[in-house]
Amino acid sequence: MTERTTAAARPRPAEEPHPSGDDRFNLIDKQLRRVHYGQDQLIETLHLAQEIFGYLDDGILIYLARALRLPPSMVYGVATFYHLFTFDPPGEHSCTVCTGTACFVKGADDIVASLSEAHTVVAGTTAEDGSLTLRTARCIGSCGLAPVMVLDGDVLAYQTPESALEVVGTAVASGGEA
Amino acid sequence: MPAPIDLHEVAERELSERYRFPWRVKACMSTACLSAGAAPAFHAMEESIEREDLALEARLIPTGCMGLCSRGPLVRVLRRGVDEVMYQAVNAEVGIDIITDHIRDHKPVETNLLDHAIPFFSSQERVVLENSGVIDPNRIESYVGHRGYQAMERVITRMAPEDVVETIRASGLRGRGGAGYPVGSKWALLAASAGDTKYVVANGDEGDPGAYMDRTVMEDDPHRLLEGIAIAAYATGATQAYIYVRAEYPRAVERLDRAIRVARRKRLLGRNILDTDFSLNVEIRIGAGAFVCGEETALMASIEGRRGTPRLRPPYPTERGLWGAPTMINNVETLANIPTIMRRGADWFASIGTENNSGTKVFALAGDLVNTGLIEVPMGVTLRHIVEDMGGGIPNGKAFKAAQTGGPSGGCISAEFLDTKVDYDSLRNLGSIMGSGGLVVMDEDVSMPEIAKFFMEFSMDESCGKCSPCRAGTVQLHQILERITDGAGSRQDLRDLEHLCHVVRDTSLCGLGQTAPSPVLSTLHYFRPEYEELIESEEVAHA
Numbered sequence: 063m064t065e066r067t068t069a070a071a072r073p074r075p076a077e078e079p080h081p082s083g084d085d086r087f088n089l090i091d092k093q094l095r096r097v098h099y100g101q102d103q104l105i106e107t108l109h110l111a112q113e114i115f116g117y118l119d120d121g122i123l124i125y126l127a128r129a130l131r132l133p134p135s136m137v138y139g140v141a142t143f144y145h146l147f148t149f150d151p152p153g154e155h156s157c158t159v160c161t162g163t164a165c166f167v168k169g170a171d172d173i174v175a176s177l178s179e180a181h182t183v184v185a186g187t188t189a190e191d192g193s194l195t196l197r198t199a200r201c202i203g204s205c206g207l208a209p210v211m212v213l214d215g216d217v218l219a220y221q222t223p224e225s226a227l228e229v230v231g232t233a234v235a236s237g238g239e240a
Numbered sequence: 241m242p243a244p245i246d247l248h249e250v251a252e253r254e255l256s257e258r259y260r261f262p263w264r265v266k267a268c269m270s271t272a273c274l275s276a277g278a279a280p281a282f283h284a285m286e287e288s289i290e291r292e293d294l295a296l297e298a299r300l301i302p303t304g305c306m307g308l309c310s311r312g313p314l315v316r317v318l319r320r321g322v323d324e325v326m327y328q329a330v331n332a333e334v335g336i337d338i339i340t341d342h343i344r345d346h347k348p349v350e351t352n353l354l355d356h357a358i359p360f361f362s363s364q365e366r367v368v369l370e371n372s373g374v375i376d377p378n379r380i381e382s383y384v385g386h387r388g389y390q391a392m393e394r395v396i397t398r399m400a401p402e403d404v405v406e407t408i409r410a411s412g413l414r415g416r417g418g419a420g421y422p423v424g425s426k427w428a429l430l431a432a433s434a435g436d437t438k439y440v441v442a443n444g445d446e447g448d449p450g451a452y453m454d455r456t457v458m459e460d461d462p463h464r465l466l467e468g469i470a471i472a473a474y475a476t477g478a479t480q481a482y483i484y485v486r487a488e489y490p491r492a493v494e495r496l497d498r499a500i501r502v503a504r505r506k507r508l509l510g511r512n513i514l515d516t517d518f519s520l521n522v523e524i525r526i527g528a529g530a531f532v533c534g535e536e537t538a539l540m541a542s543i544e545g546r547r548g549t550p551r552l553r554p555p556y557p558t559e560r561g562l563w564g565a566p567t568m569i570n571n572v573e574t575l576a577n578i579p580t581i582m583r584r585g586a587d588w589f590a591s592i593g594t595e596n597n598s599g600t601k602v603f604a605l606a607g608d609l610v611n612t613g614l615i616e617v618p619m620g621v622t623l624r625h626i627v628e629d630m631g632g633g634i635p636n637g638k639a640f641k642a643a644q645t646g647g648p649s650g651g652c653i654s655a656e657f658l659d660t661k662v663d664y665d666s667l668r669n670l671g672s673i674m675g676s677g678g679l680v681v682m683d684e685d686v687s688m689p690e691i692a693k694f695f696m697e698f699s700m701d702e703s704c705g706k707c708s709p710c711r712a713g714t715v716q717l718h719q720i721l722e723r724i725t726d727g728a729g730s731r732q733d734l735r736d737l738e739h740l741c742h743v744v745r746d747t748s749l750c751g752l753g754q755t756a757p758s759p760v761l762s763t764l765h766y767f768r769p770e771y772e773e774l775i776e777s778e779e780v781a782h783a
């Protein structure tokens with residue numbers, strides 16, 4: 063791509079409510095207008111869509127492709143290239159175990175294994191009952207506190223398999239929004 | 241347009257404000273200390289000051305990282321004209337004690353004192369991190385009060401762009417992203433390239449696990465980065481800049497975003513900066529979790545909104561970069577050095593460190609050490625000094641086994657090389673690299689083939705898939721390593737491993753593939769008996 067293009071340079075898609083009636087798409091439209099439908103804003107828009115919807119399904123990807131006048135294959139290609147985009151609804155609780163070098167040296171793998179076993183969930187997926195999404199991350203940059211785990215947005219320092227099981231178990235047992 | 245900020249007036253106001261209070265309490269509110277509970281402690285101190293009616297006596301200031309993350313939350317108490325005391329592990333109760341005992345009753349809280357004369361602090365030389373843990377990152381006035389934007393003001397009002405490039409060249413600054421390319425030469429290339437549109441990019445895609453120096457700069461001193469970018473843009477003729485930040489660093493994005501908006505309002509960015517002819521627009525671009533995007537051509541693809549796959553160089557970005565226009569990519573730490581170099585001069589900077597390796601380097605100390613956290617040391621200090629004196633040695637009476645530098649692109653250095661000077665050239669001679677500054681220390685319990693496998697798994701996951709040596713080679717290498725660490729490896733596996741490492745290193749398209757075998761090659765070089773032991777035990781079992 064040598065030329066910087068915006069979809070606005072060509073006929074713009076008509077701005078009308080999304081056929082599903084889901085007004086969350088209005089938030090996406092607003093952002094797209096703000097950046098003048100710049101095709102280079104695809105990754106930013108995917109971030110916003112994931113923030114709004116929680117995950118990216120085909121309908122959202124096709125909507126973005128049309129809005130930015132990009133081939134759906136390109137939107138899908140970009141979305142699947144980057145690790146942070148997810149295509150399945152997240153579980154009620156989200157637990158990310160850092161497996162960066164410092165955490166690895168201090169036994170992060172054992173934490174992942176014990177959580178995975180206790181909650182019957184493979185790392186990188188959501189448990190079948192939807193209670194927990196277990197992920198691993200390549201360094202969240204808190205190496206001084208290794209091993210580190212992020213549970214529903216809170217960074218927890220100096221974890222062990224036992225402490226991780228306890229705190230995740232408590233969160234999951236408490237049910238929905240903790 | 242509003243009138244530009246009067247830097248000298250703001251700095252003076254900030255200074256007189258600073259010494260109005262007999263006591264200043266600085267509380268680290270960086271990511272590591274926040275994880276350790278800095279926020280409740282901060283609020284407890286805030287309330288306690290209110291309750292004790294000390295609001296005119298003591299000023300509480302949230303700051304960035306003070307370095308010794310493993311002892312956090314950290315708090316410094318400064319008494320005007322008297323002394324400075326540091327506290328560790330400050331929870332809400334300790335925070336209240338600090339206000340009531342130390343400030344009200346003048347009796348320091350003995351239980352949580354932290355001696356700041358220990359080598360961890362005293363051996364540091366802070367250039368990039370000079371304001372980190374000192375200023376309030378969310379107040380531009382705090383940065384201006386520490387001579388912030390003075391260098392930029394002088395550069396854009398009184399210096400010719402080519403003189404700025406010359407100063408940077410003379411300082412000997414080398415790129416802090418890992419490869420160590422001379423920064424002045426890169427700037428000169430962009431300055432010499434033709435075209436009206438040129439781009440400067442700050443690479444904050446710090447994907448190397450175990451490294452967080454760039455995050456610290458972006459979170460704790462965001463205006464320093466903006467000032468560095470503005471000077472780079474002025475020197476090279478760029479009018480648009482991007483800061484590419486990892487999505488894993490939301491706080492950095494938030495603080496940079498705020499800093500950019502404030503700087504624009506104060507006419508330190510945007511059109512006609514400080515009423516000169518120099519204009520610069522700075523935008524943040526957020527990554528989405530792809531290690532390869534730290535490679536400059538992949539990073540540019542990502543900024544353009546595409547899959548972050550690298551391409552062949554040449555043409556180099558300074559000839560053909562973003563949207564075909566000349567582009568220069570500098571690491572965040574590199575750019576954070578610029579304001580200080582311009583303020584204190586090339587000679588001063590060149591006097592720090594060793595020949596061909598001038599200045600300082602920030603390292604993230606992690607792993608099996610007593611003290612872990614962020615340090616900034618002059619280039620050329622020995623690894624032993626960093627590990628034993630600053631890091632406090634290995635805990636639990638264990639022995640040092642290896643230091644890993646450069647992450648998945650680097651290597652492991654064994655105990656016999658502890659007296660090596662830490663700089664670009666010495667580390668390369670040992671088969672490792674400086675990298676972005678992650679330094680993970682491992683004790684005798686860590687298995688080196690396991691470490692090699694760990695990094696190979698990382699490279700395998702992060703390979704973008706564009707070229708086959710890297711895409712398929714890393715998978716094959718990982719499989720062989722898995723066999724070996726499972727005890728099912730053969731002599732032939734070991735030979736294949738070494739051979740394939742050379743193939744992947746020599747034939748991959750970009751730096752990720754070319755350096756992916758480094759952790760294997762370096763551990764094979766220094767710790768070969770460990771691999772052989774795993775194989776021999778298997779052969780004995782079969783015999």
